[in-house]
Amino acid sequence: MSHWYLINRLLLALPTLLGAVTITFVLLRVVPGDPIAMMTGPGATEADIAQLRAHYGLDQSIVDQFIIYLGQLFTGDFGTSISLRQDVGELIAGRLPVTVELVVIAMCIAVGFALILALKGVYWRDRWPERLIDSFIGVIVAIPDFLWALSLILILGVAIPVMPIFGRMDLTISFDSWTNFYLIESLLRGRFEVTRSVLYHMVLPAVSLALPLMAITARVLKSCLNAEMNREYITLARTRGFGRLRIIYREALRNALVPATALSGVQFTFLIGGTVLVERIFGYPGIGNMAIDAVINRDLPLIQGLVLTFAVLFILVNLFIDICITLIDPRLRYA
């Protein structure tokens, strides 16, 4: 893989981003909901409303607003949030690490358990544990992440209250973070009580997000592994006297990982989308939670900034997955 490949992929991302920015900008101004109408309480006059509209630059034509917005974007200015009255870039930079930590941990849980389930399922092929695993995957995949979130709250937060159900860490702990990546930063700074608290609070939201992804990944990986197990090179390995475990781990797994990894990439983007509801339910202060408030308040600059952030994340994740796949499968490196 050459540097040119990466540069080419990044350059190709620019039109995608421009498209996302344009569509979001136009859609937000076409769909119903006027932020100024929402912020005028009883007692506001027509003059007050006109003043507010001018104050937020909404008195200009859509074309003018778009040109101004694009100009601001090129200088790194995402605008100012109407509802939070802070720089959109700063707001997103403050919340993004929260969501990134959550989805990365969720992804690790999902992939880790998916691997175990798939490998065990293939190892116990045509026996009752395989049927049990298949049924388990079927149940997990049928329930969306937000329902898992509510169920986990009821079971482990209320019925057997052993897990926290709100926030990012214990509210009695003070942690003046420089990066907002609490998990990594607390480890590096030796604040292990923060690490422990963050992990403790992350378990339920991360598991809620991870479960559906785990089930889908396990199903695909298991299916790919089963297909690989019927290939000739596996038969050859058997005739050479290799054990079943070694054949699965050392021979079949690597080939089966390519489609599973590609799927994980797609699912990871859904995982980021899933944070919107799960963060809301657990009061987790990430960009998903902020996105709901932004939509409710018709906070146009913030919604635009968030959509752009999601678009960048999707592009980067897909690029990362492509690189991973290329590294796993040498045949694709020169394709």
Added chain:
Amino acid sequence: MAMNRRSFLQVAGTASLAGALPMALKPSSVQAAGDTLTIAYNVSLPSWDPTTGLSSVNPGLQSIWKSVFDQYIDQNPDLSFKPGVLTEWGWNADKTRVHMKVRDGATWQDGKPITGEDIVWNLNRAANPESGNPVGGLIWGSVGNLKANGNEVTGDVNAYVADFFKWMAFLTGYILPPHYFEKVGAEGFEKAPMGSGPYRVVEFVRGSFVRMEAYDNYWGGQPAFRNVIFKFVTDATSRVAEVESGASDITLAIPFEEYDRLKGKSGLTGVTTPVSDIAMIFFNDIGPMEDANVRKAAVHAVDKEAIVSRLLRGYGVPLHTLQAPEYAAFDPTTTVEYNPDLARSLLAASGYSKDNPVRFTIQTTRGYLPKDYEVIQAVVAMWRKVGIEAEIEVYEVAKHYELRATDTLAPAAFYNWGDSIGDPNDSTGFAMFGPSPHSTWDTDDLDAMIGPLWGEKDEAKRITGWKAVDKYIAENAYVLPLYQQVQPVIHRSNLDFTPHVANYVLPHTTKPKG
């Protein structure tokens, strides 16, 4: 396959690890200390400036702001007014001048005294269009030429607004410390807010929580709880779980079914209070609503008692006007009878019947207010029985605001009108006066009645006038008031919680029992 030793150890090991994880991660002390009050709050705080911007007119945020900032004037739980940072206020005899007196000994949270100059700065800022105060023009701009002399403040009345001083206890009626605000700027203030209220902000994590500590020199005395945490738990199910699991001490705005379940649980107590929010149906003066018989039939056909008792489980107070019983212009003699037979005969007079119903659209939100969609379904079913076929259109509240601002709502539209100072200007007035950007009904007869009341300086005459307006509206069915909302609050049984008609959950008036 029989389970062998290896697979048994694998399963047992995995199960033990999963079981032990919560214990391993659980911090040694997760329970809040006894001097901390934790509130699972239903709204996330977007800004620390309660005087400007989108959020400043959001009634749901006032409890948090009132914990940190003083209002010029305060309110008792029954909506009556009491001194806040101002101990005296009023007009001169001909109501061309205003005067106020700042409380002796009141201080900002950095210890500096609150002065008359500070009040002048705050009032001037609120009236300045560039500040972004949503009601700056009509309310705060109604006085000017403000001067401070020690703790005394005087000013000229630019345009008489009868409820000007009541607004000092209402939306955007807060004071900010000028010396500090000018030093740190608006952005700095958002990061490190300072007020003069009973609590000061210790830590604020946007979208998650705010932790406060009692301000020792507060003029109103020390609150019972030294520390307060407002958790922003915007999901109702999560709020229920918070209070049920004991992670929070108080919560509000939960479904009535959950309220009924939780209030019976050991260790929890429930309190419901009728609050200053009125569920109502706007009528727009278009199409079928221009026919008085249709409007009157639509009003007489609705059994509000049944809606409250059956649909809302009794948590509501049926109303006949846009005045709740706690409001200044409430008149119990103005009533609208539930009479479906009368509704049928009114419709018949206009040529409508069950076989030939009058048709129009009714708009409603779904899930924005408790049981909003279900209430409208019930109303539509009642209308159908008399010969009104209404089609329900569901929209988001943002759409409602937009349509109302442009006077393009459907012939009927469900909404919730709040007026926590209980003045008729802010209930019937802004909701029904044609030129108001918030009104939907717009006819000359009603505007002619309301118009003179805005400038009426004789308070008794003004209130009598508004009562007459409400009676006229009821007789002509220009609006369909439904019921006064009730706020359910669940708290620990060992707390002494004071409900507030303005729908506040105030930590400084909450105490441990006994």
